[in-house]
Amino acid sequence: MALWRSTMIVSAMTMLSRILGLVRDMVLMNVFGAGKDFDTFIVAFRIPNFFRRLFAEGAFSQAFIPVLTEYKTSRTHAEVQILISRVFGVLASTMSVLTLLVMIAAPAILYVYAPGFNQDPDKFAQLTELFRLTFPYLLFMSLTAFASSILNAYGSFTTPAFAPVLLNISMIVGAWWFTPMMAEPIMVLGWAVIIAGFLQLAIQIPELWRKKLLIPPKIDFKHEGVERILKLMLPALFGVSVTQINLLLNTIWASFMQDGSVSWLYTAERMTELPLGLIGVAIATVILPSLSARHAEQDQTKFKGMMDWASKVIICTGIPASIALFMLSTPIIQALFQHGAFTAEDTAMTAMALQCMSAGVISFMLIKVFAPGFYAQQDTKTPVRIGLIAVAANAILNVLFLGLFHVMDWQAQHLALGLASSGSALVNAGLLYYVLHKRQIFRFGAHWKKLWVQFLIANGVMIAALAYGLTWYNADVAPWLRVFEVLGLCILGAGAYGVALLATGFRMRHLKP
Template sequence: MNLVKAGGTIGGLTLVSRILGFAREMVFARVMGASAAAEVFIWAFQLPNLLRRLLGEGAFSQGFVPLFARRIGKDGDLAEAKKFAEEVQAVFLPALILITIVFVIAMPAVVVAVASERWTEDPEKFRFTVFLTQVTFPYLIFISLVSLFSGILNSMSRFFAAAFAPALLNVALLAALLLVPQGGQQTAVAMAWAVLVGGVLQLALCVIATRRAGLALRFLPPRMTPGVKELLLLILPATIGAGGYYISQLFYAYFATRLPEGSFVYLSQADRLNQLPLALIGSAIGTAILPAISRHIGLGEDQQASNVQGRAIELSMLLTIPATIALMVSAGPIMTVLFEGGRFTAEDAATSALVLSVLAAGLPAYVLIKVLAPGFYARKNMKTPVIITLVTLALGVIANFIWIDDIGIVILPLSTAVAAWLNALALYVLLVRDGYFRLEGWLGARLVKQLAAALAMGATIWGVELLLADWFAGSIGQRLLGTVALVGAGSIVYFVIAWFSGAMDKEDLLILLRRKKVEA
């Protein structure tokens, strides 16, 4: 597998989705502002997303991909793999439908359990939160099935549909904002229904792509076949353990509802920007390397599996380290350009920038987790990454309980970043202990050079920001030009230094520019 090409394909298509996502967020900020209705929509969309990550991603997809990939014959025969996917779908779909029905019926109790008194003691806000979450919750069914079909496509090295599917959700939400621009509850309701439309479109795309790949899955009655049992034995302990992670996320939702109105919006915007490099780099590389590592391990080629991870770290940090420095240094101008305007004030943008600058400090750790965890997943070790996540996030929840009243909104991104670094460090230490992976000298030297180039870039961005301070307080056009200058100057400095200092593999850059092809 060409790691750079596969990662570039996934990252490039994800970029399309993220650009649409930013367009959506920019319109959302101007139409909705940091209002109560905006907060309720974000909360209502977050709940099915949390369960989707538990049921449709995480332990499930990481367990499914290796098992599916190993059932593909050496000659590309898909019969056994198809049978396995159909058996999993037969159990997965009824479970999703049952969970959705239970949550929709019990939604008032769910809101009471998760939201603080600031929300539940306001009858109008409580009613609207329950209604909107009942509308968005069936999205769980569609997007979880998208994860199943994405796993099939990724195992077959067909990355296009799975990587592009999220763009359809952003199209649906953007359409709702443009068609119902009044703001307030009217727009929030339109966006809630758009979530369902987006889920249907994503699933349709992935199903069509799977059929074109030669796998038209039949609907079978649910049955505990040996293949399903094998998958459950892998993912159930990890899923139960991962439940602690999502409980912690519900705690974060609870903490956000304790903060002043608008906090959910600020946290969401900062997370959106932080997720851009994470999705383009970490998730793309992590998705690309899991099948490759699984195949090497299946053939007893542990050194080759380790080499894939080393190359993945090198490539991911080449882009992640400068992204981290850039977000931390230029958070203010970025938030001003993207979101300030309409109902979203300069004070709102400043608060969002503060959250982003703190949250971005953990970005390299988030990406490293995506790259290191497949070393466990490919060996059918689902428990270790989950246990580490549980422990580190529990520490974050405790920190939030202790300091949220004193520190305020900053404690949420700070605890998240610290937990991510502890998580990444623990994953690396255990991989080294078990002899699966070690940071070799060439990789360590390259990472140091990348950091040095990124620091020089950060100083350049800071200097340009001071020179153009008046522009960032001016018109939209001036702010946009100022941001282009920041990005341009910083990028030139980073890549020039990285190129001449040896901080990057020049062959990788040529591959990304589609001039050459080098197999990983």
């Protein structure tokens, strides 16, 4: 029950963040639209955000939590404090130097990252200014991830899970109240990002102090724990962040496409992150410390049981989420974004991108469960090898789909990038499971045969219910009424799915860890 309780806490905080994230995106699209300025901000912010997920929340957390959990399980509190102090010093000094160097080399980095923007000098100059303003966010978020990892390892999930809410609040306040005061309105979003980074770190400090885990930093690259973390981090840089690397590559492609392409893909991606954040990230956040503890205790039975439980929760929720996003793509985008500067054409382009990316939602979610199965055992090399294959698959699929779109003379080339992302995620999740199965770390046992049948029937019923509900959907109503129509469709689909599951004999106790 502790796992469920922790998962529900993280999921509730994530839901609050995602709801505010939707409000944020609605405000930003209303104020800026899907045009040149907002494309520039997305590209500028995506780089520090990418490194945040790659280093801070990705490789660092996946390497630090297992080592910290091992120290916490088998060593004294004084030794844990020394480890925290040394990691703090190494992380803060390294990220400070990296931030300074990147800000200095900003034009060269952006020339490689968004080469299409260089064709417009004014656009590239604005991108460089925004990038230099937002990149220090990485330093704040690296330290935030450090603090969150410590709290998670000690069973505290509420404050770390609430922290992302502050980014959404900061950007909403900036866009609504401070945009009219700026000579370049888009720059207010850069300041909002920096303020949010500081606040997300600041709210972690009181709880660390109460737990006597707020230790002054000391730089010591030779400390045994630091060396182990660094050794685990190097391969984990790739393994846990394949999705982000693919999105980075997609941004490079999209920079050559028509204005709006980056914004359409960004908006579609935000919609796919809703189920991924509510369930996938919540499960991954909670399960890694628990799996690490079971591995440290050499309890393989409980280790496999946790993997099985997490997989059931993911598949039970992820498949219907993927289907619903595909079927309701246009109503969702119309209800949330089609007003102000966001046009009907933007809706059509974004909805098609969402359909392409929705196919990969279940794969993205499963990666959040399968990858920790390796990281908890301090095996970061296997996910790296698989990650390299997935990145290669994404590159190949991008070329294939873009070539097909060119031959067919389809103008919406950004859809090729969405399809490639989904295909790459499927390759990644499939290979992770194959290795888990082969090594007998985790496999879908005999009890899954009945579950697959139950899930198949329930999803079939949900598809029929949504198809019926869409016949009553009317887009020619007031924007606020569209929101209620979409909520009604979601309730109809979820209700049909739940009733069908119960009718097949499935019960909530089957999801107990």
